[in-house]
Amino acid sequence: RIGYARVSTQDQNPDLQLDALKKAGCEEIFQEKFSGKNAVRPELENCLRMLRGGDVLVVWRLDRLGRSLKDLVGIVSTLENRGVGFQSLTENIDTVSAGGKLVFHIFGALAEFEHSLIRERTVAGLAAARARGRKGGRKPSMTKSDVRKAAAMLRDPQMTKTEVAQHFRISRVTLNNSLKRHGYQYPLP
Template identity: 50%
Template sequence: MIFGYARVSTADQTTNAQNDALQAAGAERLFQDSLSGATRARPQLETLLAQLRPGDVVMVTKYDRLARSLRDLIDIVEQIGAAGAGFRSLAEDIDTTTPAGRLVFHVFGSIAEFERARIAERTREGLAAARKRGRVGGRPVALSPEARAEVRRMRESGSQTVAEIARIFKVSRSTILRA
C-alpha cells in the first residue's frame, strides 16, 4: 500500500495541494498533521508508521514535510525501513525502494553524519580555547565556598530547616542539600 503523508505548520494552512500531488502519484491512503515540523509528536505520522507492513511505501511531496532536520529524516526513514517499507519524496526524487534511491539517501545520511562530527569537533576546539583563556562554561555557582561552609554549619547545628536555610541564601532546597 502507498501511504501519503502531508503536513502544514499552522491551522490556517491546508494540505490540499499536497494531498492532490500525493493522490496523483498513487497514494492510496492519506495522513495529515497540522502542526510545526519542530514538534516531534505528530499523531498522524505516528499512526501511519504503526500501520506499516513490508512492501508498503510512505510518500511525501517534499522531505521537509516529513522531518524537521536531516537527522530526523534519517531516523524516520530508518524506522520506515525497519518495518520493511520504503520511502519516496516526490520533489527530491528520492525513492528508497530502488537501489539508486537508497544510494542517494545514504549519501545524504553520510553528509549529515560528517557535518554532525564537524560541529562536535568545532565545539570541543572552542571550549578548549576558552579554557586556555581562563573561561569556564556552565552556570555560575549559586553559593560561594564561604556560603557553603555556613550552610553546612547551619545544617549541623539543626537550628533551621533546609527550607529556611534556602530562603536565607535565596537558593533552592536542592542547592542546600548538595552543599
Template identity: 50%
Template sequence: MGAPDPGTPNGRSAEGGALIGYARVSTPEQDMSLQIDALEKAGCARIFTDVAGGAKAERAGLAEALAYLRPADTLVVWKIDRLGRSLPHLVGLVENLRDRGIGFRSLTDAGMDTTTPSGALIFHIFAALADFERSLIRERTKAGLEVAAARGRKGGRRSVVTPGVLKRARDMMDKGLTVRQAAAALKIGKTPLYEALRAADEAAGSGSGGKENGV
C-alpha cells in the same frame, strides 16, 4: 509529478505493501490540498496530516503514520522537507523505516525513493552528509567546552549557589539550621546546596561531603 509509478498499481508499493501518505503544513492558514491531491494521485491508501512547524518535535499525525506502517509499505510525502525537521532527523526517520522493511518516497524530489537502487544511493549520500553534520556539531561542542575550561568554567548550567549564598548557608547552619532549612530560607534547592557544600569540603580537604545537620 503526482502520478503513481507504473510499477505500483492500485496504490501498492513495489514490494506489494501499501502506499501511505503524510502531509504537513506549518500553520492553519496554509493550504494542504496540493500535497493531499498529489498523494492521492500517487495512489496512497491512507494519508496522515499535521499542522506543525518544521522545528516542532511532537507531530501526532507523523507518529500515527509511523505506527500504522507495516513491512513492505512505503511512506510517501510530497517533498522531503514535509517529513524531517533537519537533515539528521530526516535520515534518522528513513533509517528507522528501512530497518523495519518500509520504503520512503518523495514525489517532487527527483530520485528520492529508497525502494529503487538509485534512490537508495541518494539516501546513503544524505546519510553521509548527516553524519558529517553531527561530527561538526560534536567538534564545535568539544571546542566550546575546552575554551570554557581554559577560562575556568565547566560546561552546563551555572550553579545557583554562589560563594556568597554558600557563606550565608553556612552561617545559618552554624546557628542550628539544617541544610534543608537553610536552603528553604535562601529560596534554593537543597540538592544544589548539598552539592556546593560537598564540593567546598572536598576542595578544603575535609572530606565531610556537606553532611546534613539533621533533617
C-alpha cells in the same frame, strides 16, 4: 502507497500536498497541522505504525516528514529495516529504486559528517576556552560567601535546612551540594 501531509500552522492549507499525494496513487493519507519542531506528531506516529513490508511512504517534500536531515535519515532507515520504501515527490527521491537508495545514503553520510563536524568544533571550542582559563558549566547557585552564611545559619539549632534554603531561594539539594563542595559537613559543629 501511504501518504503523509503536514502543514505547520492552522492557517496553512494542505490541499496542494493532498492533491499531489492522491495523484501519486496514495491509497490512504495521514495529515496533521503541527510545527516540524514538535517532536510528538500523532498522525505521523499512526502512519509509521500502520506501514508494513512492501508499503511505500510518500511525502510531498522531505521537510514535511523530518525536522532535520538527521531526523529524516533516522525515519527512512527505520522504514528500510522494516522493508518499507520511501518516496519524496518534490525532490524525486524513491528508495525503492537503486538510484533513490544511493541518493538517500549520500544524505545519510552528509548528516553523519555534519554531526561529526559540530562535535569536533564543540570539543575544540571547549579546549580553547579551558586554555584561556574559562571553566564550563553553569555558574554555582551559591557564592563562597553565601555558603559561609548558610553554614553560620545552620549552626543555630532553631534553623532548619529548609528555612536556610528558602532564605537563599534555592532547593535543599542545592544547599547540601554547595555545603559539601565547600567542605562543610552537616550537622555543623
